[in-house]
Amino acid sequence: MTADVQAGAPAIPAATPTAAVATAGRPRRAPWRILWWLIFLAGVAYFTLPLVGTLAFSLRAIPPLSAYTDILTDQQFFTSLGYSFVVGLLTIVISISLMVPTAFWVRLRMPRARPAVEYITLLPFVVPPIVLVFALISTYSHPPLPFTHTDIGSTALLVCGYVVLSFPYMYRAVDVGLRSMDIRALTEASQSLGANWFTILTQVILPNLRVALLSGAFLTLAIVIGEFTMANYLARPAFAPYLSLLGSNEPYQQSAVALVSFGLTWVAMGFITILGRGSRSKIAVTGAR
Amino acid sequence: MTGSVVQMNAQGAPTARPGRRRFGRTWLGLAPFAIFSTLFLLIPTAYLVVGSFQDPAGDLTLQNYADLSDPVITNAYATSLEISLVTAVAGGVYGFLMAYAVISAGLPRRLRSGLMTFSGVASNFAGIPLALAFIFTIGRTGLLTTFLDSVGIRPYESGFSLYTKVGLEIVYFYFQLPLMILIIAPAIDGLKQEWREASENMGATSRQYWRYVALPVLMPSLLGAMILLFGNAFGAQATAYQLTGGFINLVPLLIGNQLSGDVLHNVGLGYALAMGMVAILGITLIAYSVLQRRSERWLR
Numbered sequence: 015m016t017a018d019v020q021a022g023a024p025a026i027p028a029a030t031p032t033a034a035v036a037t038a039g040r041p042r043r044a045p046w047r048i049l050w051w052l053i054f055l056a057g058v059a060y061f062t063l064p065l066v067g068t069l070a071f072s073l074r075a076i077p078p079l080s081a082y083t084d085i086l087t088d089q090q091f092f093t094s095l096g097y098s099f100v101v102g103l104l105t106i107v108i109s110i111s112l113m114v115p116t117a118f119w120v121r122l123r124m125p126r127a128r129p130a131v132e133y134i135t136l137l138p139f140v141v142p143p144i145v146l147v148f149a150l151i152s153t154y155s156h157p158p159l160p161f162t163h164t165d166i167g168s169t170a171l172l173v174c175g176y177v178v179l180s181f182p183y184m185y186r187a188v189d190v191g192l193r194s195m196d197i198r199a200l201t202e203a204s205q206s207l208g209a210n211w212f213t214i215l216t217q218v219i220l221p222n223l224r225v226a227l228l229s230g231a232f233l234t235l236a237i238v239i240g241e242f243t244m245a246n247y248l249a250r251p252a253f254a255p256y257l258s259l260l261g262s263n264e265p266y267q268q269s270a271v272a273l274v275s276f277g278l279t280w281v282a283m284g285f286i287t288i289l290g291r292g293s294r295s296k297i298a299v300t301g302a303r
Numbered sequence: 304m305t306g307s308v309v310q311m312n313a314q315g316a317p318t319a320r321p322g323r324r325r326f327g328r329t330w331l332g333l334a335p336f337a338i339f340s341t342l343f344l345l346i347p348t349a350y351l352v353v354g355s356f357q358d359p360a361g362d363l364t365l366q367n368y369a370d371l372s373d374p375v376i377t378n379a380y381a382t383s384l385e386i387s388l389v390t391a392v393a394g395g396v397y398g399f400l401m402a403y404a405v406i407s408a409g410l411p412r413r414l415r416s417g418l419m420t421f422s423g424v425a426s427n428f429a430g431i432p433l434a435l436a437f438i439f440t441i442g443r444t445g446l447l448t449t450f451l452d453s454v455g456i457r458p459y460e461s462g463f464s465l466y467t468k469v470g471l472e473i474v475y476f477y478f479q480l481p482l483m484i485l486i487i488a489p490a491i492d493g494l495k496q497e498w499r500e501a502s503e504n505m506g507a508t509s510r511q512y513w514r515y516v517a518l519p520v521l522m523p524s525l526l527g528a529m530i531l532l533f534g535n536a537f538g539a540q541a542t543a544y545q546l547t548g549g550f551i552n553l554v555p556l557l558i559g560n561q562l563s564g565d566v567l568h569n570v571g572l573g574y575a576l577a578m579g580m581v582a583i584l585g586i587t588l589i590a591y592s593v594l595q596r597r598s599e600r601w602l603r
Contacts, residue, residue, distance in 0.1 A: 242541035
């Protein structure tokens with residue numbers, strides 16, 4: 015990885031002679047090309063340096079690799095990761111069971127409601143996590159609905175908050191997925207065979223949406239496992255707050271866990287890339303963190 | 304009025320029987336979504352709106368908004384806006400250059416898919432681990448800092464610090480840049496080779512092509528993407544929290560402090576502070592959707 019970073023340096027002196035030759039023949043092509051290479055390599059250097067720095071920092075621990083072996087014996091690492099994973103799965107299930115019927119129904123029967131639904135699903139861009147958690151806590155920390163008074167209530171509130179955060183990309187993913195199939199024909203065919211709405215949604219629509227939904231699910235998982243703001247202010251034992259607090263006692267282990275967290279994001283996005291091959295539904299843009 | 308519209312829609316769907324009777328059930332399909340978003344998005348947001356217009360006794364007041372002129376708060380807004388603007392423009396320009404480099408500037412094709420995949424990961428690599436990665440690298444005892452110290456360049460003695468506004472901008476750049484690359488790539492793909500050939504056939508220089516063809520076509524997409532980047536940085540909280548321990552004065556951090564211990568000693572003022580954020584992000588979203596509509600005209 016360090017080789018990538020240093021590769022930028024020798025490229026500069028090597029560039030000059032090539033440039034001189036090229037200007038004589040085809041004007042401006044080669045020097046421009048070198049400039050584009052430099053822009054690209056400088057960006058790559060910026061991208062890799064913090065990762066290399068974190069890796070090198072984690073390897074400074076004595077004895078060697080103890081930063082990583084410490085993770086394996088750290089109960090809290092597994093409980094917090096497990097907690098975030100379960101919260102992520104709940105978020106995915108609720109988000110999908112809300113978004114698929116809604117987007118389906120809007121396309122099939124309620125095109126009039128489209129602007130309103132789209133407007134609501136875009137609201138999380140306007141209400142960032144810090145404001146959303148502020149609003150949720152302010153509303154649900156006292157009767158009639160004192161969610162935050164119990165652990166299970168706080169976790170429920172966290173899951174619901176994450177579902178709201180997933181609205182923008184989940185709705186768009188499902189909607190784009192629905193656009194590529196003839197839902198009217200599928201619905202009528204199912205109805206004429208005697209299927210009810212539940213059967214249509216679960217047996218006909220859902221399987222056709224699996225690429226879009228799996229991409230959305232992996233993105234949600236990556237986001238939920240890395241999310242700090244809402245989990246922190248709801249005082250939940252999630253992964254990001256655990257990582258945040260690790261540093262005061264265990265700086266080396268913290269750097270190792272930070273890399274693990276990057277690796278988890280990489281795995282989730284890797285699945286999305288594999289799934290996205292040859293499909294039109296691309297989701298990438300999420301909210302602020 | 305509503306009844307007749309339902310009838311019209313229903314005619315398109317032979318299995319559905321037209322008529323007023325179906326009206327209630329048609330709406331019912333949206334009920335779960337409507338109830339959920341009302342409970343966990345609309346009511347809580349409305350709670351903040353109402354609270355921001357109330358004094359501690361619960362009476363109607365505009366005082367909370369007047370109190371936003373407090374120097375600490377205006378300073379927080381100024382810093383937040385500045386950081387968001389700087390990183391949106393810097394990330395926007397450099398992200399465009401990098402995306403253009405791998406898409407249209409003749410670099411090997413393989414680099415493109417590599418950069419796109421990495422951007423997908425990096426744009427989601429925000430928050431705590433991102434702040435930590437920079438602390439481990441160019442923090443006071445970071446890898447790069449100690450390396451530079453050993454060769455005689457002492458960044459921390461020549462005025463640089465990661466735990467300042469500039470430091471925070473360098474860190475935010477890490478998620479702004481890949482986000483820009485992801486958003487702008489389709490727009491660069493939309494620049495047709497024929498346009499360049501046509502302008503060259505008519506004797507246009509490369510500069511003229513950019514000035515009169517490519518940039519005007521790209522401009523709405525570029526501006527729209529930068530606006531999205533602006534909102535992305537403006538709403539971010541975790542990265543700054545971890546990096547500065549909450550000591551740098553930003554609006555999201557101020558809201559966080561208010562949330563964990565009523566530091567403003569006035570709940571209503573906290574609500575007004577959050578409303579200011581919502582208002583600014585609302586304007587950015589409207590500006591974005593306007594530009595989005597414009598960019599769709601050319602880039603299909």
